[in-house]
Amino acid sequence: MLKQLTLTKRERDCILAINEDSSIDFPIRLSQLSKKMKLKPPTVIEILKRLELKGLLKRESGMIKLTDLGMTFYNNLVNCHRILETIFVDSGIDLDKACKEVSSFDFMLDDESLSKLSSFVGRPKACPHGKPITYR
Amino acid sequence: MLKQLTLTKRERDCILAINEDSSIDFPIRLSQLSKKMKLKPPTVIEILKRLELKGLLKRESGMIKLTDLGMTFYNNLVNCHRILETIFVDSGIDLDKACKEVSSFDFMLDDESLSKLSSFVGRPKACPHGKPITYR
DNA sequence: TAAATACCTTAGTGCAATACTAACAACATG
């Protein structure tokens, strides 16, 4: 029920960029986001519009925030990235390379696969970078 | 030296379709290929042209054949698919689902990752479907 | 307050990949 909704690579990058650095409590602005993504603002706006259409984010007076659905996607995405990274690094692949390769498809797996792959590598509490992996 | 060259999903599907059913010794024709891919011939021609540009296949009087480079790609692709499938099925994911999910990114991994992931799952001789996995 | 600055948005362009229909060419075989 959650899925059907697929993301492109850019949309994935965008969702990550929006929620990254959530040390700051304020919603990210377009200018920062476009700097982070190394894209011009109009390009980012296009991506934001698509994500908005998909119900994953809201914009209001220049502020950008993921919706609840967007947050669910974000969390899945992050966990998926970290689990795949774990598998790759466990296999002996260089961390940076693992990270880069995994980034090209971590957004393609559904929840069920994610959960089974997690168990396969022992439901680790953190990825090779040391970032936390969460379970429900 | 081998890579830099990236494929799209469709190009991947096409390379697989060309070499699948290699029971027959004759090069595949456009009409069969487009039936197999469930696309109209002009669509397939576009894909073939791109693959030709990338040096992965040759066409001559309607016959389609992978070049040596194309064959190398094909073999890597097939092995990659089967290894990833193995990982997914070992994790408890349903075979059909594993196959489908893996198809969306099996063409994105480079040789080194493939070889390390193979070792990780014990260099199996066949995928869950029973099809052979080869090593150099 | 008027000007400057920063920021967001639209409009317009362009390209690559994907996919189609329609029309035409080439060829084989009855």
Next chain:
DNA sequence: CATGTTGTTAGTATTGCACTAAGGTATTTA
């Protein structure tokens, strides 16, 4: 030679991505 299969071009459309240029809004500051 007429018919049919097959391959190819040409033309159109859509989606995603990315940009520049221009215009609008808002805030700050001289």
